[in-house]
Amino acid sequence: MSAQPTTERGRQTRARIVAAAADVVAEKGALGASLDDVGARAMASRSQLYHYFDDKTDLLLAVAQATNDAVLDAQRALFAGLDTWNGLVRWADALVEFQRQRDGRGGCPIANLVGQLGEREDGIRLVLASGYDRWETDIRAGLAAMVTSGELQPGANTDWLAASTLASLQGGLILCQARRDPDALRRALDGALALIGAYRGAS
Amino acid sequence: MSAQPTTERGRQTRARIVAAAADVVAEKGALGASLDDVGARAMASRSQLYHYFDDKTDLLLAVAQATNDAVLDAQRALFAGLDTWNGLVRWADALVEFQRQRDGRGGCPIANLVGQLGEREDGIRLVLASGYDRWETDIRAGLAAMVTSGELQPGANTDWLAASTLASLQGGLILCQARRDPDALRRALDGALALIGAYRGAS
DNA sequence: TCCTGACTGGACTGTCAAGTCCAATCGCGA
DNA sequence: TCGCGATTGGACTTGACAGTCCAGTCAGGA
Structure with a gap:
């Protein structure tokens, strides 16, 4: 069984290893990432990894x-604004802009892990699914707040809209990644926004 | 340089190898697939692979x-019906039903390869992008036919709707794959259908 | 101070996989 | 039939990587 660190030094070592591993996995893929790479980048020896x-x-x-955590934390500030239409638009703009800065490279780190490990490591798949659940929950909370404030019509099905919006985002990211074309994400999110926009209050 | 087969026997061997490799890659992932596996499944020796x-x-x-080819060929019959609203609904239903039969397993084979190789093998990424292009083109052609027939309003932007629909499908497939929940795809495609539906003719 | 458990260093092993090599066989065209 | 290029068999080389092992060092509590 893997040991939980009990000392501060141990916690830092473990954190360094996870951070290094995340980097190496992003760079070389989950199967391509070797423990030697991870150890070297984390300045940790083999026994530390297995400790x-x-x-x-x-x-x-x-x-x-x-x-x-990284993906959701990076959006935390934007999630907070998801309770207004303008905040929703800003969120979408920020995601597209981020992809533009990366020239469409990289896609969604969670989706990449699903593609690499989803069919072979059930425990990891469940973790990734929980990440999507959190993501969808944050979107839904924003939409629900817009219903409460009257910015969206009371009849708007926020469960469905949140699920559909996250799907548009994920699909847009894959198309963007495959084509190196941030406009693919732009079109996908415009679709999601148009769908939500159909439920905007008459006011 | 790899040799193109010139004889019938050679063509069959090459085809057997590609089919076997596709199977093994689907099962173990691109990096996890060993040439020994492929050779054994294709009843081909190592030199045949490197030939x-x-x-x-x-x-x-x-x-x-x-x-x-496999993904698009499997939908060919359904693509033909994409030029009517009912055909579009049938296409969506068939995709959801297919995921139900697989218990939400597997996701989109093209997307899985993007996640595994997209950031590391540019040539392969381009091939996969061309697959998405063909897919989007088929959807767009159906929508354009619906505009021509009057089933969709003349103002409907088929480029945008096709791109957005493919994104919803891809995102729905990833969420379905991660959660093992075909309903995630259902909700995503319902979103795409609702967006297109907003452009249906007044008739 | 000293003891103990947490933590660390790094060599070592066994396995497996990619790619090479050469000899052998097949079958079409002259 | 004969020659030759296409095709095939399978052993071999080389390297990389996951996981093991043991001999340490460190630091907080008694």
Whole structure:
């Protein structure tokens, strides 16, 4: 069984390993990432890796959790504004702008892990699914607030709209990634916005 | 340079290798698929692999092309009906039903390859992007026919709607794959249908 | 101070996979 | 039939990587 660090030094070492592993996985893929790479980047020896993690799969599980946190934390400020139409538009604009800065490279880190490990590591798949759940919940909360404030009509199905919006985002990111074309994400999100916009209050 | 087969026997061997490789890649992932696995499944020796393909990357390129063809060919009959609203609904229903039969497993084979190889093999990424282009083109052609027939309003932007629909489908498939929940795809496609539906003729 | 458990260093092993090589066989065209 | 290029068999080389092992060092509590 992998040991939980009990000292401050141990916590830092474990955190360094996970951060390094996330980097290496992003760069070389989950299967292509070697523990030698991870150890070198984390300035940690082999025994440290096996002190804190059972095996490579256990480490990848931690990487999946860290990836969820990174993706969602990066949007935290924008999520807070999702309770107004303008905030929703700003969120979409920011996502597109981010892809533009990266020239359409990279796609969604969570989706990449799903593609690499989703069919082969059920535990990791579940972690990634929980990341999507959190994402969808944040979107839904914003839409629900817009219903409460009257900015969206009371009849708007926020469960469905949130699910559909996250799907548009994820699909837009894949198309953007495959084509290196941020406009693909732009079109996808414009579709999601148009769908939500159909429920805007008459006011 | 990899040799193109000139005899019938050679063509069959090459085809057997690509089919076997596609199977193994689907099962174990692109990096996890070993040439020994592929050779065994294709009843082909190591020299046969290297006779028809430069290296593993070259083989994976052929697998990507075969995957495009498989995904699009499987929908060919449904694509033909995309020129009516009912045909569009049937297409969506068939995609959801297919995921139900698989218990939400597998996701989109093209998207899985993007996640595994998109950031590391540019040639393969381009092949996969061309698969998406063909897919989007088929959807767009159906929508354009609906505009021509008057089933959609003349102002409907078929480029945008096709791109947005494919994104909803791809995103729905990823969410379905991560959660093992075909309803995630259902909600995503319902979003796409609702967006298109907003442009249906007044008739 | 000293003891103990947490933590660390790094060599070592066994396995497996990509790619090479050469000899052998097949079958079409002259 | 004969020659030759296309095709095939499979052993071999080389390197990389996951996981093991043991001998340490560190630091906080008694």
